[in-house]
């Protein structure tokens with residue numbers, strides 16, 4: 001199984017790479033992020049099972065570096081996990097323009113572009129996993145531009161699932177609640193309490209890939225948010 005994981009250097013993405021490399025005998029993981037030290041350390045632990053690419057996914061050209069690396073190191077892709085993402089705790093109007101662009105690029109445009117460019121390396125039965133957030137079902141007043149970028153990803157993912165059904169490619173939306181990762185500290189807040197371990201999210205993603213599920217909520221009770229959330233009735 002050949003898997004591409006963005007955001008492989010920390011939190012959910014790192015836990016997923018570790019789980020795949022320890023639990024799947026014939027896996028090849030391509031981990032993508034900027035922090036080379038962590039990626040190198042994963043490579044030293046998992047050897048042939050793990051390769052990595054250091055790129056900044058806020059720069060849209062980085063997608064073509066991913067394509068070249070997939071071509072040379074994997075050949076084909078069974079699973080693409082669009083997991084890289086970040087937030088910034090700021091009011092809408094306090095954001096610098098570059099922050100808005102980077103948030104939208106990393107959280108929304110890059111996952112769509114990567115899927116578009118990597119689809120030709122996918123065969124029938126492949127999977128695309130988009131890590132969104134359960135926060136799209138509420139109004140995240142502390143993370144407004146992050147929330148906007150993730151609701152865009154949610155919306156596009158709903159339609160993408162219908163488009164890729166024809167090719168028998170499964171699309172999984174992942175909606176984590178609060179997860180114990182670096183996310184909140186990096187976003188600018190230190191006092192987030194509680195939350196689920198990143199390992200639990202990794203396990204739920206692997207199970208969803210194997211069972212060809214469509215949606216993953218972590219913790220599972222968060223699925224109730226769907227009742228409150230945006231009602232997207234498909235029209236053509």
Ligand SMILES: NC(=O)c1ccc[n+]([C@@H]2O[C@H](COP(=O)([O-])OP(=O)(O)OC[C@H]3O[C@@H](n4cnc5c(N)ncnc54)[C@H](OP(=O)(O)O)[C@@H]3O)[C@@H](O)[C@H]2O)c1
Pocket residue numbers: 006007008009010011012013032033034035036055056057058083084085086087106131132133134175176177178179180181182183184186198
């Ligand atoms: N933690 C939560 O409570 C929570 C809740 C809901 C959804 N999520 C979502 O879960 C996903 C994973 O986040 P996490 O919680 O695991 O956070 P994390 O520990 O901060 O990890 C984020 C990952 O994204 C990568 N990344 C960020 N910006 C990047 C860029 N410009 N280029 C390349 N890679 C970049 C980081 O790598 P480098 O810094 O090395 O580049 C890192 O590997 C994100 O999409 C996030 O929105 C998290």
